[in-house]
Amino acid sequence: MQLDAYFKRIGFTGTAKADLPTLTALHRHHLLAIPYENLDIHLGRALTLDLAHIFDKIVQQRRGGWCYEMNGLFAWALREIGFDVQMLGSRVGSPAQGGDADLDHLILEVTVANEPWLADVGFGNGLLEPIPLRVGTYQQGFWEFQLSEETAEQRWFFHNQPHGGSGFGFMRQVRPYASFARRCYELQTWPESGFVRATVCHRHTGDALITLRGAVLKEVTAQGVVERIIGNHNDYAQVLAQQFDLHLDETPALWARVWERHLAWQQEMAATT
Numbered sequence: 425m426q427l428d429a430y431f432k433r434i435g436f437t438g439t440a441k442a443d444l445p446t447l448t449a450l451h452r453h454h455l456l457a458i459p460y461e462n463l464d465i466h467l468g469r470a471l472t473l474d475l476a477h478i479f480d481k482i483v484q485q486r487r488g489g490w491c492y493e494m495n496g497l498f499a500w501a502l503r504e505i506g507f508d509v510q511m512l513g514s515r516v517g518s519p520a521q522g523g524d525a526d527l528d529h530l531i532l533e534v535t536v537a538n539e540p541w542l543a544d545v546g547f548g549n550g551l552l553e554p555i556p557l558r559v560g561t562y563q564q565g566f567w568e569f570q571l572s573e574e575t576a577e578q579r580w581f582f583h584n585q586p587h588g589g590s591g592f593g594f595m596r597q598v599r600p601y602a603s604f605a606r607r608c609y610e611l612q613t614w615p616e617s618g619f620v621r622a623t624v625c626h627r628h629t630g631d632a633l634i635t636l637r638g639a640v641l642k643e644v645t646a647q648g649v650v651e652r653i654i655g656n657h658n659d660y661a662q663v664l665a666q667q668f669d670l671h672l673d674e675t676p677a678l679w680a681r682v683w684e685r686h687l688a689w690q691q692e693m694a695a696t697t
Contacts, residue, residue: 425479427504430497433457433483442506444536448553451543454498459488459668460548460626462619465612466681467674473605475500488625488670491546492608495530496601498545508535509543511601514582514594527599527607529592531582533557540596542571542582548626549588549633557596565631566646587633587644623682625668634667639686641667653686 431440434453440446464471464487471493472478478493479500489497495511502509513527532543540557544550551569555562557580562569570583584591611617625636632645641663642651654660657679664670672678 425476425500427501429483430479430501433486440505442508442536444541446505447502447507447534447536447541447543450498450501451545451554452552454494454545455552455628456630457669458482458494458545459670460490460494460546460624461488461668461670462490462612462624463670463672463678465619466623466678467672471608471612473601473608486669486671488668489546490548490619491530491544492604494546495532495544498543499532499601502532502534502543509533510535510598511604512594512596513599513604514592516592517590524607524610526594527604528611530599530604531592531594533596544582547584547588547592548624549635550582550584550591552628552630587649622685623678625664625670627668636663636668638689639682 427440431437434450434457436450436453438446438449440450471490473492473496475496478489478497481487482489482493482497488494499509499511510533512531512533514529514531515525516528530546534541534543534554541554542551542557543554552564552567555569555571557571559571559573562571567585569585572581572583573579579593579595581593582591611619614620622638623636627634632643635642635644639654639660640651641654642649654663657676660679660682661675664672664675
C-alpha cells in the first residue's frame with residue numbers, strides 16, 4: 425500500500441502535511457475521484473475490512489466502495505501522513521442508542537491543531553469537506569448540513585442535506601476497525617438490508633450530486649433535480665462508465681438483476697395506487 429498511488433488515484437498533487445488545508449483537500453479530492461458504490465454485494469463478492477484488499481480494489485482496480493471501505497482507506501492514508509485519526513460508529517437515521525446498529529456507519533474524528541473535525545468520505549451523498557465537530561450549520565456550495573448535540577447524553581446527530589435523506593447519530597466513543605466486521609457482514613447479507621435490496625452509486629462532481637439507485641439516475645444541482653429511468657443494458661453500462669468511472673465486465677448480469685428489481689418495484693407501486 426503506497427501513499428503516492430492513493431494520491432494519484434484521487435488526483436492530489438500538493439504537499440501532504442498534517443494540517444487542515446491538507447485534510448480538506450484530500451477529503452474533497454477523494455469524493456470527486458472515487459464513487460460510493462455497493463455493486464460487489466450484487467455480484468456475489470464479500471466486502472471485508474482487509475485494508476490491503478480495499479487498497480487494491482479502490483486504488484489499483486479503480487473501483488468505489490461503501491463506508492467501511494472508503495473511510496477505512498481514508499483513515500489509513502491520513503495516519504500515514506501523520507494525522508490523529510479515531511474511528512467512530514454511528515447509527516443511520518436516528519441518534520445512536522446502543523447495539524450493533526451503532527456500527528451502521530463508520531465515520532472519522534480527525535484532530536487538527538487540538539480541534540476535532542468530522543471527516544466522512546463514505547456516506548455517498550453527505551459531506552464534500554470535513555466540518556468542525558461542534559454544534560452548528562455548515563454550508564458547502566449549495567448544500568447545508570447541521571450538527572446538533574444532546575448534551576446530557578453526549579450524543580451527536582449529523583443532519584444531512586435535504587436531497588441526501590437521513591443523517592446519522594453517534595457518540596464520540598473510539599472504535600477499533602475490527603469492531604465493524606460483524607455489522608459489515610450483516611448489512612451485506614441480510615435480505616432486508618437496503619444494501620442487499622438495491623444497487624446504489626453516488627458521485628460528487630463539485631457542483632452536482634449524481635445518484636444511480638437501481639435503474640433510476642438522478643442529478644441534483646443548485647437548479648434542481650433531474651431524474652430519468654435507464655431502460656437497457658447499453659445505457660446502464662454507459663452511465664456507470666461516464667458518470668461513475670466504473671468499468672465492469674459483469675455489467676450484463678448486473679443489469680439483468682437491476683431491471684428485474686425495477687420491474688418488480690413498478691408492479692408494487694401500481695398495486696398500491
